[in-house]
Amino acid sequence: MENKLPRNVLPKNLMGAIRYLSDPDACLDFIAEMRWPNGVTCPHCGGDRVSYLKTRRIWRCMKGECHKQFSAKTGSIFEESPSRLVLQGEVRKHVKAGAAI
Numbered sequence: 038m039e040n041k042l043p044r045n046v047l048p049k050n051l052m053g054a055i056r057y058l059s060d061p062d063a064c065l066d067f068i069a070e071m072r073w074p075n076g077v078t079c080p081h082c083g084g085d086r087v088s089y090l091k092t093r094r095i096w097r098c099m100k101g102e103c104h105k106q107f108s109a110k111t112g113s114i115f116e117e118s119p120s121r122l123v124l125q126g127e128v129r130k131h132v133k134a135g136a137a138i
């Protein structure tokens with residue numbers, strides 16, 4: 038897609054945000070960055086030794102006996118929802134409230 042932003046450049050306005058979040062990989066990156074700004078940790082045991090399974094967009098905990106798999110949405114408000122739709126709804130609410138995005 039030619040209108041896609043580079044993954045490390047966040048959008049500056051609502052349309053940019055909606056376009057950005059329509060890419061599932063960018064959306065997942067965004068959620069992961071918000072959730073784990075200091076690096077991904079296991080939501081089950083808190084371990085920081087994790088392995089990313091790119092094809093399934095999930096992580097696997099590599100700590101001791103845990104070895105559980107999780108996504109950026111596990112245990113979050115996004116768990117039961119298509120995350121980009123939830124995020125786009127949140128962006129719209131902030132714009133309506135007059136926040137500068």
Ligand SMILES: [Zn+2]
Nearest residue numbers: 079082098103
């Ligand atoms: Zn774990």
